[in-house]
Amino acid sequence: MSRVYNFSAGPAVLPEEVLREAAEEMMDYKGSGMSVMEMSHRSKVYDGIIKEAEADLRELMEIPDNYKVLFLQGGASQQFAMIPMNLMKNKKAAYIVTGQWAKKAFQEAQNYGEAIKVASSEDETFSYIPDCSDLDIPEDADYVYICENNTIYGTKYKTLPNTKGHTLVADVSSCFLSEPVDVSKYGIIYGGVQKNIGPAGVVIVIIREDLITEDTLPGTPTMLKYKTHADADSLYNTPPAYGIYVCGKVFKWLKKMGGLSTMKERNEEKAKILYDFLDGSKMFKGTVRKEDRSLMNVPFVTGDKELDAKFVKEAEAAGFVNLKGHRTVGGMRASIYNAMPKEGVEKLVAFMKKFEEEN
Numbered sequence: 148m149s150r151v152y153n154f155s156a157g158p159a160v161l162p163e164e165v166l167r168e169a170a171e172e173m174m175d176y177k178g179s180g181m182s183v184m185e186m187s188h189r190s191k192v193y194d195g196i197i198k199e200a201e202a203d204l205r206e207l208m209e210i211p212d213n214y215k216v217l218f219l220q221g222g223a224s225q226q227f228a229m230i231p232m233n234l235m236k237n238k239k240a241a242y243i244v245t246g247q248w249a250k251k252a253f254q255e256a257q258n259y260g261e262a263i264k265v266a267s268s269e270d271e272t273f274s275y276i277p278d279c280s281d282l283d284i285p286e287d288a289d290y291v292y293i294c295e296n297n298t299i300y301g302t303k304y305k306t307l308p309n310t311k312g313h314t315l316v317a318d319v320s321s322c323f324l325s326e327p328v329d330v331s332k333y334g335i336i337y338g339g340v341q342k343n344i345g346p347a348g349v350v351i352v353i354i355r356e357d358l359i360t361e362d363t364l365p366g367t368p369t370m371l372k373y374k375t376h377a378d379a380d381s382l383y384n385t386p387p388a389y390g391i392y393v394c395g396k397v398f399k400w401l402k403k404m405g406g407l408s409t410m411k412e413r414n415e416e417k418a419k420i421l422y423d424f425l426d427g428s429k430m431f432k433g434t435v436r437k438e439d440r441s442l443m444n445v446p447f448v449t450g451d452k453e454l455d456a457k458f459v460k461e462a463e464a465a466g467f468v469n470l471k472g473h474r475t476v477g478g479m480r481a482s483i484y485n486a487m488p489k490e491g492v493e494k495l496v497a498f499m500k501k502f503e504e505e506n
């Protein structure tokens with residue numbers, strides 16, 4: 148068996164320990180005589196799995212009791228519609244557009260009401276986070292929407308926007324569980340798990356209870372109402388059962404590692420290795436404003452497309468894979484999520500140094 152260093156933005160690297168455990172339990176989950184993949188989601192065994200996953204997530208994030216945790220499907224992208232369908236009581240919402248995903252959410256919301264762009268960093272290809280301390284947010288806006296970590300561009304909010312009392316909704320797909328968060332500052336925190344938590348197919352939505360109502364936009368399908376899933380503890384229909392099981396294992400791994408404060412320290416340490424190298428390099432350059440740099444996604448360029456391509460190719464041959472930047476940005480991007488070991492980043496930097504010397 149040979150494993151590579153996988154710098155993919157998502158689906159992404161998972162802890163080896165988790166993969167090994169899942170492999171061991173593949174044929175016979177704890178004496179049940181079957182794989183979790185083959186198990187009824189209504190069985191007692193599975194009930195234990197999903198309840199424990201929720202309890203561990205609550206513990207890790209210190210989720211207050213007045214928030215529900217929902218395990219849903221449809222990808223983060225389905226939330227782009229589900230959020231306005233459930234929250235746009237006044238048919239008005241404020242969007243801060245800091246990248247492709249925020250832009251897609253903003254565009255989708257326009258199908259359901261008045262989505263207002265209150266700030267954007269598109270003027271400089273999303274290379275920074277705009278000042279959100281005093282935005283012009285309409286009084287009757289139902290919520291303020293952000294994408295907290297911009298996976299493609301590699302920026303992250305270091306302070307949350309001043310929503311002026313409005314409900315904050317955040318897509319945290321690519322920074323989920325990378326550091327402690329104060330859940331009480333948000334109305335909804337959600338993310339697809341395939342970036343930093345588990346296998347594709349699960350979306351976790353953490354939602355304040357008062358936002359879960361029958362009063363959704365007319366025509367909202369049953370499956371797209373938060374209330375449907377909240378009332379049924381995420382078992383209204385068949386959930387992405389195996390994916391939730393793997394997420395649960397990752398939660399246990401995170402607890403064992405020391406929880407989210409420890410992850411934050413580790414992630415800062417890892418990111419520093421890469422950013423320090425980029426800041427000192429004559430060949431490679433980071434592409435975003437220093438104060439807005441993400442700990443999870445690190446885009447960089449040489450300034451020469453052919454050299455970029457050569458680097459990506461040689462890196463892959465050396466066992467550092469998925470370093471090609473997003474198709475809309477070019478260059479390179481190293482995603483260094485929770486499960487990427489420090490050693491992987493150190494070795495990548497050593498490889499970059501060598502490449503710089505030789506080219």
Ligand SMILES: *Cc1c(COP(=O)(O)O)cnc(C)c1O
Nearest residue numbers: 222223224248298318320321339
């Ligand atoms: C990947 C990603 C998405 C899209 O996720 P899907 O599950 O593919 O719909 C949305 N937002 C962010 C921040 C992402 O990184």
